[in-house]
Amino acid sequence: MRLRLPENPEGTPHGDYLLNEDYSFSTSTVHYDSEVDEFYLHAVMEQELDVDSPEKAEDSNVLGVDCNVDDHIGVTSTGAFIGNADYLNHQRREFEKRRASLQQTGTRSSHLTFQRIGDRFGRWSEDYLHQCSKAIVEEAHRHGCTHIALENLEQIRERISDEKKFQQWAFNALQTMVEYKAEEYGIIVETVKPQYTSQQCSKCGCTLEENRDGQHFECLDCSYTANADYNAAKNVARKLAFKLQQGQKSPAGGAFCQYALQSGIMTVSDTSVSSDTPVSG
Numbered sequence: 001m002r003l004r005l006p007e008n009p010e011g012t013p014h015g016d017y018l019l020n021e022d023y024s025f026s027t028s029t030v031h032y033d034s035e036v037d038e039f040y041l042h043a044v045m046e047q048e049l050d051v052d053s054p055e056k057a058e059d060s061n062v063l064g065v066d067c068n069v070d071d072h073i074g075v076t077s078t079g080a081f082i083g084n085a086d087y088l089n090h091q092r093r094e095f096e097k098r099r100a101s102l103q104q105t106g107t108r109s110s111h112l113t114f115q116r117i118g119d120r121f122g123r124w125s126e127d128y129l130h131q132c133s134k135a136i137v138e139e140a141h142r143h144g145c146t147h148i149a150l151e152n153l154e155q156i157r158e159r160i161s162d163e164k165k166f167q168q169w170a171f172n173a174l175q176t177m178v179e180y181k182a183e184e185y186g187i188i189v190e191t192v193k194p195q196y197t198s199q200q201c202s203k204c205g206c207t208l209e210e211n212r213d214g215q216h217f218e219c220l221d222c223s224y225t226a227n228a229d230y231n232a233a234k235n236v237a238r239k240l241a242f243k244l245q246q247g248q249k250s251p252a253g254g255a256f257c258q259y260a261l262q263s264g265i266m267t268v269s270d271t272s273v274s275s276d277t278p279v280s281g
Helices: 013-018 085-105 108-142 153-159 164-183 228-246
Strands: 024-033 038-046 061-067 074-076 147-151 188-192 216-218 225-227 257-261 264-268
Touching: 061 108, 061 164, 061 228, 074 108, 074 228, 085 108, 108 147, 108 164, 147 164, 147 228, 153 164, 164 188, 188 228, 216 228, 225 228, 228 257
Parallel strands: 061 147, 061 257, 147 188
Antiparallel strands: 024 038, 061 074, 216 225, 257 264
């Protein structure tokens, strides 16, 4: 078997990882695509990192990420809209239709075709989530974040009413990818409970359920308006910022922690909620 490698490996996964002495082989698998009569080698590389967590709350800067089953896959507290969950779900539904048709046929040929398109969809969806996780980590790195805040997966599952198995896999895969990609930059990934993140106003703290109407958020108390997922991402970031702050043992008291926003950063205290007006940075 001949292994086809890029003529110029610079900027390719082959050059960035396989030929990079900072990485070593972990595991590899071979996949066969009968339509083009080619084999593909998927190699997992690993790197040892020496990452230290920030010791002071004021050294922490959090990027919040709201993950979704509709619209965008992830929305960050800095206002980045990443991926397309509707497109991912559409591709999955098309695959399910094709699979159901092949299963009804029941021939050996249809069975082999079913396996082939299943492998192909699996590779495509995994690659799509890799792109999304990379974009999330790059957004955190670009804003100088030390932490990425995601909602707790177990809590998210309780809110998913449709297509549970696939969505659980997607959330698990995305979070895992974000975690190991973030390690390379020394960024820590932590989870928070998702209660009220969708309905709470990130500006005044009002938690009326009527604040959210689909993708539109309008606080009935202070009239703050925003994209609903962006508002939720800020709440996710704020939760981890408070968690980090409360975990500090500062002898002087009053330790502060920050989270990244679209227009700057927000420094939290025990009484603050949020603001789109940067207070520092």
